[in-house]
Amino acid sequence: MHFIALLYDRTPGISSAEASITLRGNDHKTWIASELGEIQLPVNALAYASCPTFRDIYLEAVKGETRPPTWDRYKGRVIDEIYKNIHKTCEEYASSCRARNCDLYTHLISQQDGLIDQAKRKYKAAFDSTETKPEGTEVEEFDRALHKIVKFEAEITSSILDFEIAHLESANPGKIFSDFFDFNTDFALTAKHQGFTIPSIPDFIFRNSIIGDIKSGEWHDFFIYTLVAYALAYEEHTGRPMNCGVILHVELPTSRRVPAHYHTTIEQLSDYHRKRFLTIRDRKLQIIKDGIDPGKPDDATNCGGCAFHRTCWGATG
Ligand code: SF4
Numbered sequence: 066m067h068f069i070a071l072l073y074d075r076t077p078g079i080s081s082a083e084a085s086i087t088l089r090g091n092d093h094k095t096w097i098a099s100e101l102g103e104i105q106l107p108v109n110a111l112a113y114a115s116c117p118t119f120r121d122i123y124l125e126a127v128k129g130e131t132r133p134p135t136w137d138r139y140k141g142r143v144i145d146e147i148y149k150n151i152h153k154t155c156e157e158y159a160s161s162c163r164a165r166n167c168d169l170y171t172h173l174i175s176q177q178d179g180l181i182d183q184a185k186r187k188y189k190a191a192f193d194s195t196e197t198k199p200e201g202t203e204v205e206e207f208d209r210a211l212h213k214i215v216k217f218e219a220e221i222t223s224s225i226l227d228f229e230i231a232h233l234e235s236a237n238p239g240k241i242f243s244d245f246f247d248f249n250t251d252f253a254l255t256a257k258h259q260g261f262t263i264p265s266i267p268d269f270i271f272r273n274s275i276i277g278d279i280k281s282g283e284w285h286d287f288f289i290y291t292l293v294a295y296a297l298a299y300e301e302h303t304g305r306p307m308n309c310g311v312i313l314h315v316e317l318p319t320s321r322r323v324p325a326h327y328h329t330t331i332e333q334l335s336d337y338h339r340k341r342f343l344t345i346r347d348r349k350l351q352i353i354k355d356g357i358d359p360g361k362p363d364d365a366t367n368c369g370g371c372a373f374h375r376t377c378w379g380a381t382g
Pocket of ligand 1 (some may be wrong): 115
Protein backbone atom coordinates (compact mmCIF):
# COMPACT_ATOMS: atom_id res chain seq x y z
CA MET A 66 0.00 0.00 0.00
CA HIS A 67 2.92 2.36 0.75
CA PHE A 68 3.81 1.92 -2.94
CA ILE A 69 0.96 4.40 -3.57
CA ALA A 70 2.81 7.16 -1.68
CA LEU A 71 5.77 6.79 -4.06
CA LEU A 72 3.50 6.56 -7.08
CA TYR A 73 1.79 9.78 -5.99
CA ASP A 74 5.10 11.63 -6.09
CA ARG A 75 5.73 10.25 -9.59
CA THR A 76 2.34 11.25 -11.00
CA PRO A 77 2.64 14.85 -12.22
CA GLY A 78 -0.34 17.16 -11.86
CA ILE A 79 -2.39 14.76 -9.78
CA SER A 80 -2.50 17.01 -6.73
CA SER A 81 -4.23 19.70 -8.81
CA ALA A 82 -6.58 17.25 -10.54
CA GLU A 83 -9.50 18.47 -12.56
CA ALA A 84 -12.05 20.69 -10.91
CA SER A 85 -14.51 20.33 -13.80
CA ILE A 86 -16.28 17.35 -12.24
CA THR A 87 -19.95 18.21 -11.82
CA LEU A 88 -21.47 14.95 -10.56
CA ARG A 89 -20.67 15.08 -6.86
CA GLY A 90 -22.00 12.82 -4.13
CA ASN A 91 -23.34 15.75 -2.13
CA ASP A 92 -25.41 16.90 -5.11
CA HIS A 93 -28.93 15.46 -5.43
CA LYS A 94 -28.28 14.81 -9.15
CA THR A 95 -26.33 11.72 -8.07
CA TRP A 96 -28.81 10.47 -5.47
CA ILE A 97 -31.02 7.45 -6.00
CA ALA A 98 -34.56 8.22 -7.13
CA SER A 99 -37.17 8.23 -4.37
CA GLU A 100 -39.13 5.40 -6.04
CA LEU A 101 -36.14 3.11 -5.49
CA GLY A 102 -36.91 3.50 -1.82
CA GLU A 103 -34.63 2.43 0.94
CA ILE A 104 -32.60 -0.22 -0.84
CA GLN A 105 -29.02 -0.34 0.41
CA LEU A 106 -26.22 -2.60 -0.79
CA PRO A 107 -22.47 -2.82 -0.24
CA VAL A 108 -20.41 -0.65 -2.59
CA ASN A 109 -18.83 -3.64 -4.31
CA ALA A 110 -22.22 -5.23 -5.07
CA LEU A 111 -23.34 -2.06 -6.85
CA ALA A 112 -20.02 -1.29 -8.54
CA TYR A 113 -19.10 -4.76 -9.78
CA ALA A 114 -20.02 -4.85 -13.47
CA SER A 115 -18.93 -8.27 -14.68
CA CYS A 116 -22.35 -9.69 -15.57
CA PRO A 117 -23.62 -8.51 -18.99
CA THR A 118 -27.27 -8.53 -17.83
CA PHE A 119 -26.72 -7.87 -14.10
CA ARG A 120 -28.34 -11.21 -13.35
CA ASP A 121 -25.81 -11.66 -10.53
CA ILE A 122 -27.47 -8.94 -8.45
CA TYR A 123 -30.89 -10.52 -9.06
CA LEU A 124 -29.64 -13.93 -7.89
CA GLU A 125 -27.94 -12.46 -4.86
CA ALA A 126 -30.33 -9.75 -3.66
CA VAL A 127 -33.69 -11.11 -4.85
CA LYS A 128 -33.24 -14.89 -4.82
CA GLY A 129 -30.92 -14.86 -1.80
CA GLU A 130 -28.23 -17.00 -3.44
CA THR A 131 -24.76 -16.64 -2.00
CA ARG A 132 -21.44 -16.62 -3.81
CA PRO A 133 -19.56 -19.78 -2.86
CA PRO A 134 -16.37 -19.14 -0.93
CA THR A 135 -13.40 -19.63 -3.22
CA TRP A 136 -9.64 -19.86 -2.76
CA ASP A 137 -9.21 -16.62 -4.73
CA ARG A 138 -11.66 -14.73 -2.51
CA TYR A 139 -9.88 -16.04 0.58
CA LYS A 140 -6.53 -14.91 -0.80
CA GLY A 141 -7.94 -11.47 -1.63
CA ARG A 142 -9.16 -10.97 1.92
CA VAL A 143 -5.88 -12.05 3.47
CA ILE A 144 -3.92 -9.73 1.16
CA ASP A 145 -6.18 -6.76 2.08
CA GLU A 146 -5.67 -7.50 5.75
CA ILE A 147 -1.90 -7.83 5.42
CA TYR A 148 -1.57 -4.37 3.85
CA LYS A 149 -3.67 -2.76 6.57
CA ASN A 150 -1.74 -4.56 9.31
CA ILE A 151 1.60 -3.54 7.81
CA HIS A 152 0.49 0.09 7.78
CA LYS A 153 -0.65 -0.02 11.41
CA THR A 154 2.55 -1.77 12.52
CA CYS A 155 4.75 0.82 10.75
CA GLU A 156 2.69 3.70 12.16
CA GLU A 157 2.93 2.42 15.73
CA TYR A 158 6.65 1.77 15.44
CA ALA A 159 7.52 5.12 13.81
CA SER A 160 5.56 7.06 16.38
CA SER A 161 7.25 5.25 19.27
CA CYS A 162 10.89 5.51 18.24
CA ARG A 163 13.52 8.24 18.04
CA ALA A 164 15.65 9.08 15.03
CA ARG A 165 18.78 7.70 16.70
CA ASN A 166 17.40 4.16 17.07
CA CYS A 167 14.79 3.99 14.29
CA ASP A 168 15.16 0.77 12.28
CA LEU A 169 11.79 0.15 10.67
CA TYR A 170 13.08 -2.49 8.26
CA THR A 171 14.41 -4.78 11.00
CA HIS A 172 11.30 -4.23 13.10
CA LEU A 173 8.85 -5.07 10.31
CA ILE A 174 10.79 -8.13 9.19
CA SER A 175 10.85 -9.37 12.79
CA GLN A 176 7.04 -9.06 12.84
CA GLN A 177 6.30 -10.63 9.47
CA ASP A 178 5.35 -14.16 10.58
CA GLY A 179 3.02 -12.73 13.22
CA LEU A 180 1.39 -10.34 10.73
CA ILE A 181 0.80 -13.13 8.24
CA ASP A 182 -0.53 -15.55 10.86
CA GLN A 183 -2.87 -12.88 12.20
CA ALA A 184 -4.36 -12.22 8.75
CA LYS A 185 -4.75 -15.93 8.00
CA ARG A 186 -6.34 -16.58 11.39
CA LYS A 187 -8.91 -13.84 10.78
CA TYR A 188 -10.11 -15.61 7.62
CA LYS A 189 -9.65 -19.20 8.78
CA ALA A 190 -13.39 -19.87 8.54
CA ALA A 191 -13.37 -18.66 4.93
CA PHE A 192 -10.43 -20.96 4.17
CA ASP A 193 -12.11 -23.95 5.84
CA SER A 194 -15.32 -23.46 3.86
CA THR A 195 -13.56 -22.99 0.51
CA GLU A 196 -15.15 -25.39 -1.96
CA THR A 197 -12.20 -25.73 -4.26
CA LYS A 198 -9.23 -26.37 -2.02
CA PRO A 199 -5.86 -25.37 -3.47
CA GLU A 200 -3.75 -28.13 -4.89
CA GLY A 201 -0.21 -29.24 -4.13
CA THR A 202 2.12 -26.54 -2.98
CA GLU A 203 -0.26 -23.64 -3.65
CA VAL A 204 -0.73 -22.89 0.05
CA GLU A 205 3.03 -22.70 0.63
CA GLU A 206 3.41 -20.58 -2.50
CA PHE A 207 0.79 -18.16 -1.20
CA ASP A 208 2.67 -18.00 2.09
CA ARG A 209 5.88 -17.11 0.28
CA ALA A 210 3.99 -14.44 -1.68
CA LEU A 211 2.72 -12.87 1.56
CA HIS A 212 6.31 -12.68 2.86
CA LYS A 213 7.21 -10.99 -0.42
CA ILE A 214 4.58 -8.30 0.26
CA VAL A 215 5.86 -7.62 3.79
CA LYS A 216 9.48 -7.46 2.62
CA PHE A 217 8.71 -5.06 -0.22
CA GLU A 218 6.68 -2.76 2.03
CA ALA A 219 9.48 -2.90 4.63
CA GLU A 220 12.05 -1.93 1.99
CA ILE A 221 10.22 1.02 0.50
CA THR A 222 8.84 2.38 3.77
CA SER A 223 12.12 2.15 5.68
CA SER A 224 14.04 3.68 2.74
CA ILE A 225 11.86 6.79 2.78
CA LEU A 226 12.04 7.06 6.54
CA ASP A 227 15.83 6.58 6.54
CA PHE A 228 16.23 9.10 3.71
CA GLU A 229 14.37 11.77 5.67
CA ILE A 230 16.21 10.95 8.90
CA ALA A 231 19.50 11.31 7.01
CA HIS A 232 18.37 14.56 5.44
CA LEU A 233 16.82 16.40 8.38
CA GLU A 234 18.88 17.63 11.28
CA SER A 235 16.05 17.26 13.72
CA ALA A 236 13.98 14.34 12.45
CA ASN A 237 10.86 12.96 14.08
CA PRO A 238 10.12 9.47 12.63
CA GLY A 239 6.45 9.57 13.68
CA LYS A 240 5.89 12.91 11.95
CA ILE A 241 7.82 11.87 8.82
CA PHE A 242 5.75 8.69 8.62
CA SER A 243 2.40 10.40 9.11
CA ASP A 244 3.27 13.11 6.55
CA PHE A 245 4.51 10.77 3.85
CA PHE A 246 2.33 7.72 4.47
CA ASP A 247 -0.88 9.54 5.31
CA PHE A 248 -3.30 6.62 4.81
CA ASN A 249 -6.62 6.36 6.60
CA THR A 250 -7.86 2.75 6.60
CA ASP A 251 -10.82 3.22 8.97
CA PHE A 252 -12.82 6.07 7.44
CA ALA A 253 -16.47 4.99 7.89
CA LEU A 254 -18.66 6.78 5.34
CA THR A 255 -22.39 7.35 5.59
CA ALA A 256 -23.99 7.80 2.18
CA LYS A 257 -27.65 6.86 2.39
CA HIS A 258 -28.55 8.86 -0.73
CA GLN A 259 -26.22 6.72 -2.84
CA GLY A 260 -27.88 3.43 -1.86
CA PHE A 261 -24.83 2.10 -0.03
CA THR A 262 -24.87 0.06 3.14
CA ILE A 263 -23.94 2.16 6.17
CA PRO A 264 -21.09 2.43 6.90
CA SER A 265 -19.07 2.09 3.70
CA ILE A 266 -15.37 1.78 4.45
CA PRO A 267 -12.89 2.13 1.57
CA ASP A 268 -9.65 0.16 1.90
CA PHE A 269 -7.80 3.45 2.27
CA ILE A 270 -7.94 7.18 1.72
CA PHE A 271 -4.57 8.75 0.95
CA ARG A 272 -3.89 12.33 2.05
CA ASN A 273 -7.61 13.00 2.07
CA SER A 274 -7.42 13.29 -1.71
CA ILE A 275 -7.26 9.80 -3.21
CA ILE A 276 -9.69 6.95 -2.65
CA GLY A 277 -8.02 3.55 -2.69
CA ASP A 278 -9.11 -0.03 -3.10
CA ILE A 279 -6.97 -3.17 -2.97
CA LYS A 280 -7.68 -5.88 -5.57
CA SER A 281 -5.91 -9.08 -6.40
CA GLY A 282 -6.56 -11.70 -9.08
CA GLU A 283 -7.56 -10.87 -12.64
CA TRP A 284 -7.66 -7.18 -13.60
CA HIS A 285 -10.99 -5.69 -14.72
CA ASP A 286 -11.48 -2.18 -16.11
CA PHE A 287 -14.73 -1.93 -14.14
CA PHE A 288 -12.74 -1.72 -10.89
CA ILE A 289 -12.82 2.04 -11.43
CA TYR A 290 -16.54 2.03 -10.53
CA THR A 291 -15.64 0.93 -6.99
CA LEU A 292 -13.47 4.05 -6.72
CA VAL A 293 -16.23 6.25 -8.16
CA ALA A 294 -18.73 4.78 -5.69
CA TYR A 295 -16.49 5.47 -2.71
CA ALA A 296 -15.72 8.97 -4.03
CA LEU A 297 -19.46 9.73 -4.20
CA ALA A 298 -19.88 8.33 -0.68
CA TYR A 299 -16.98 10.47 0.57
CA GLU A 300 -18.47 13.58 -1.03
CA GLU A 301 -21.91 12.90 0.43
CA HIS A 302 -20.40 12.22 3.87
CA THR A 303 -17.95 15.13 4.06
CA GLY A 304 -19.26 17.66 1.52
CA ARG A 305 -15.71 17.86 0.14
CA PRO A 306 -14.61 16.85 -3.38
CA MET A 307 -12.80 13.58 -4.08
CA ASN A 308 -11.26 13.82 -7.53
CA CYS A 309 -8.96 10.83 -7.75
CA GLY A 310 -8.72 7.15 -6.97
CA VAL A 311 -6.32 4.27 -7.25
CA ILE A 312 -6.64 0.51 -7.35
CA LEU A 313 -3.70 -1.15 -5.68
CA HIS A 314 -3.74 -4.19 -7.93
CA VAL A 315 -1.63 -6.95 -6.44
CA GLU A 316 -0.11 -9.69 -8.54
CA LEU A 317 2.42 -12.08 -7.07
CA PRO A 318 4.39 -13.60 -9.95
CA THR A 319 6.99 -16.18 -9.01
CA SER A 320 9.26 -14.59 -11.62
CA ARG A 321 9.65 -11.44 -9.48
CA ARG A 322 11.22 -10.86 -6.07
CA VAL A 323 8.65 -8.12 -5.44
CA PRO A 324 4.86 -7.93 -5.88
CA ALA A 325 3.74 -6.59 -9.27
CA HIS A 326 1.49 -3.53 -9.51
CA TYR A 327 1.48 -3.17 -13.30
CA HIS A 328 -2.12 -1.94 -13.50
CA THR A 329 -1.87 0.51 -10.62
CA THR A 330 -2.24 4.11 -11.70
CA ILE A 331 -3.82 7.11 -10.03
CA GLU A 332 -6.94 7.99 -12.01
CA GLN A 333 -9.09 11.04 -12.16
CA LEU A 334 -12.70 10.07 -11.37
CA SER A 335 -14.28 12.05 -14.18
CA ASP A 336 -17.92 12.75 -14.96
CA TYR A 337 -17.68 10.10 -17.70
CA HIS A 338 -16.91 7.36 -15.16
CA ARG A 339 -19.39 8.80 -12.67
CA LYS A 340 -22.22 8.75 -15.21
CA ARG A 341 -21.46 5.15 -16.15
CA PHE A 342 -21.39 4.05 -12.53
CA LEU A 343 -24.69 5.83 -11.76
CA THR A 344 -26.35 4.07 -14.71
CA ILE A 345 -25.12 0.68 -13.46
CA ARG A 346 -26.14 1.43 -9.86
CA ASP A 347 -29.65 2.56 -10.85
CA ARG A 348 -30.17 -0.43 -13.16
CA LYS A 349 -29.19 -2.81 -10.37
CA LEU A 350 -31.45 -1.12 -7.84
CA GLN A 351 -34.33 -1.21 -10.34
CA ILE A 352 -33.83 -4.98 -10.84
CA ILE A 353 -34.04 -5.48 -7.08
CA LYS A 354 -37.10 -3.27 -6.73
CA ASP A 355 -38.96 -5.00 -9.59
CA GLY A 356 -37.79 -8.46 -8.55
CA ILE A 357 -37.82 -9.55 -12.20
CA ASP A 358 -35.12 -11.85 -13.57
CA PRO A 359 -33.18 -9.86 -16.21
CA GLY A 360 -32.23 -13.17 -17.88
CA LYS A 361 -28.97 -14.49 -19.20
CA PRO A 362 -26.92 -13.31 -22.17
CA ASP A 363 -27.19 -15.38 -25.38
CA ASP A 364 -24.17 -17.44 -24.52
CA ALA A 365 -21.70 -17.87 -21.69
CA THR A 366 -18.82 -16.10 -23.46
CA ASN A 367 -18.60 -13.37 -20.82
CA CYS A 368 -19.52 -15.52 -17.84
CA GLY A 369 -16.09 -17.01 -17.19
CA GLY A 370 -15.11 -16.97 -13.56
CA CYS A 371 -18.58 -15.95 -12.36
CA ALA A 372 -19.57 -17.44 -9.01
CA PHE A 373 -23.07 -18.15 -10.40
CA HIS A 374 -21.91 -19.97 -13.52
CA ARG A 375 -23.39 -23.26 -12.37
CA THR A 376 -26.70 -21.63 -11.42
CA CYS A 377 -27.06 -19.97 -14.82
CA TRP A 378 -25.56 -22.56 -17.16
CA GLY A 379 -25.62 -25.82 -15.24
CA ALA A 380 -22.67 -28.11 -14.59
CA THR A 381 -21.71 -28.37 -18.27
CA GLY A 382 -22.53 -24.84 -19.47
S1 SF4 B 1 -23.14 -16.74 -15.05
FE1 SF4 B 1 -23.22 -15.07 -16.54
S2 SF4 B 1 -25.39 -14.49 -16.64
FE2 SF4 B 1 -25.12 -15.72 -14.79
S3 SF4 B 1 -24.76 -14.20 -13.19
FE3 SF4 B 1 -22.78 -14.86 -13.93
S4 SF4 B 1 -22.19 -13.41 -15.51
FE4 SF4 B 1 -24.39 -13.19 -15.14
